[in-house]
Amino acid sequence: MCALLKVNDLRVKYQTFEGVVHAVNGVSLEIGERETLGLVGESGAGKTTTALSLMRLIPSPPGIIESGEVFFDGRALHELPEDEMMQVRGNQISMIFQDPMTSLNPVLTVGLQIAEVIVAHQGVSSAEAMRRAESLMEKVQIPAARSREYPHEFSGGMRQRIGIAMALACNPRLIVADEPTTALDVTVQAQVIELIRELRDELSTAMMLITHDLGVVGEVCDHVAVMYAGEIVEKGDLEQIFDHPMHPYTRGLFQCVPDIEEENSVIQPIDGLMPDPFHLPAGCRFHPRCPECLEACRTTVPPLSERDGHSVLCHLYAEGGARG
Ligand code: SF4
Numbered sequence: 001m002c003a004l005l006k007v008n009d010l011r012v013k014y015q016t017f018e019g020v021v022h023a024v025n026g027v028s029l030e031i032g033e034r035e036t037l038g039l040v041g042e043s044g045a046g047k048t049t050t051a052l053s054l055m056r057l058i059p060s061p062p063g064i065i066e067s068g069e070v071f072f073d074g075r076a077l078h079e080l081p082e083d084e085m086m087q088v089r090g091n092q093i094s095m096i097f098q099d100p101m102t103s104l105n106p107v108l109t110v111g112l113q114i115a116e117v118i119v120a121h122q123g124v125s126s127a128e129a130m131r132r133a134e135s136l137m138e139k140v141q142i143p144a145a146r147s148r149e150y151p152h153e154f155s156g157g158m159r160q161r162i163g164i165a166m167a168l169a170c171n172p173r174l175i176v177a178d179e180p181t182t183a184l185d186v187t188v189q190a191q192v193i194e195l196i197r198e199l200r201d202e203l204s205t206a207m208m209l210i211t212h213d214l215g216v217v218g219e220v221c222d223h224v225a226v227m228y229a230g231e232i233v234e235k236g237d238l239e240q241i242f243d244h245p246m247h248p249y250t251r252g253l254f255q256c257v258p259d260i261e262e263e264n265s266v267i268q269p270i271d272g273l274m275p276d277p278f279h280l281p282a283g284c285r286f287h288p289r290c291p292e293c294l295e296a297c298r299t300t301v302p303p304l305s306e307r308d309g310h311s312v313l314c315h316l317y318a319e320g321g322a323r324g
Contacts, residue, residue: 002074003030004206005054005093005174010068012046012053015061021277023049025230027068031174031223036200036207038221040214040253044274046230047210048098051176055093056085073173091121094167096177096196100159104151110162111137111147117169136165140195157188161195168199175200178210193220214257218242226250229275229285236310246312246323248290284315292316 012024024046031037039047052058054070056077070077077088089095097103105113114133119126134144140161142154151159160180167175177196181189197220200207209220217224217238224241226234226249234247245251252270259265272289275281281288287297296315305317305324316323 003071004033004035004073005029005031005208006069006071007050007054008069008071010050010053010070011066012049012058012068013064013066015064019278022280023063023230023277024053025280027227027230027232029225029232029235031206031208033173034204034206035223036209036221038217038224039208039210039227040212040217040224041227042212042274044277045227047227048178049230050227051095051178051208051210055089055095055176056082057089057095087121090117090172091170092172093174093176094170094172096160096163096167096175096180098179099183100156100163101151101183103163104159106151109148109150110154114147114162114166114169117166121170133165133169136169137162139168139199140165155188156184157192160184160192164192164196164199168203168205171203172205174206174208176208176210179212180209181211181213181216196220214253226253229277229280231285231313233286233313234311240308240310244310246310246317247286247314248292248316249286252289284313 007027007029010024010027014021014023027050029037039050041047049058053065054077058065068078072088072093077085080088104110111130111133114136115126115129118124118129118132134147137144137147142158142161154162180196181192184192193216211217221238223237224235225232226241226247228249234241234245234250241250245254255268256270258267270289275285275288283299284290284297284302287293290297294315302313302315303318304311304313315321318324
């Protein structure tokens with residue numbers, strides 16, 4: 001099956017006064033039609049930079065897309081002129097941002113903001129766009145009459161629902177959801193995730209869900225890519241990653257999740273911190289924190305090993321390695 005989104009060897013850096021941050025270091029991934037990929041990892045792993053770069057939304061300066069290819073439905077987005085790219089964004093690929101309070105315009109009513117997207121991409125009249133905006137608000141369970149209110153008049157959960165309505169305004173084929181529940185109260189996180197899942201299924205939309213919450217990944221995604229220091233260190237379908245995690249970092253992430261069925265479950269945090277992005281370690285980027293670090297890991301970049309669509313970047317699984 002041809003992938004809806006295909007990213008090849010994406011490399012992104014930030015040129016700052018303090019030095020160069022290598023934020024994304026050779027990311028390759030695919031998302032098929034109606035598939036949901038969970039992109040997981042700690043803060044600073046490069047997840048958001050990956051998402052923004054494939055939509056060409058990286059602020060430049062300081063961001064620089066050094067190399068890489070992005071194909072959407074066979075179209076080379078990395079070669080599109082900006083005016084054509086603007087027709088892809090919001091129309092065929094849309095984004096749900098982490099904090100709706102900063103992504104919504106505080107001086108425009110929410111109805112107008114949703115209608116603006118529809119007018120820009122679908123060329124309908126303002127009246128028709130407003131009618132569709134109100135119907136979208138009903139879809140995300142907000143009364144249409146509230147379309148004349150401003151963002152500050154809504155709760156955090158409702159603002160995120162409005163962000164979701166905006167993302168759905170043009171029936172996109174792919175939604176990129178960047179930590180859509182992180183800024184919300186725990187009590188409304190589950191409702192918002194459930195809403196995203198229902199609408200994705202109803203509209204048959206593919207999704208890239210960026211999160212550090214493995215519980216959310218288990219609920220929503222069918223494929224998972226684990227990021228660390230700008231690289232995808234493990235990738236596979238949900239069952240492969242949840243039932244047979246291979247990379248020591250992925251296994252460490254699961255050890256940080258409490259097991260509510262196990263009375264004496266112990267959380268084991270991963271030792272150390274994410275590496276300084278100005279000075280990434282040589283060899284395997286994870287080696288200073290890895291409990292299974294080998295001599296080769298300190299100096300040699302691990303090769304990518306793959307079996308049945310489950311890939312891992314680790315010396316342990318290379319040919320001749322302890323688990324190869
Ligand atoms: Fe650990 Fe080495 Fe594998 Fe890196 S390559 S995760 S340091 S065992």
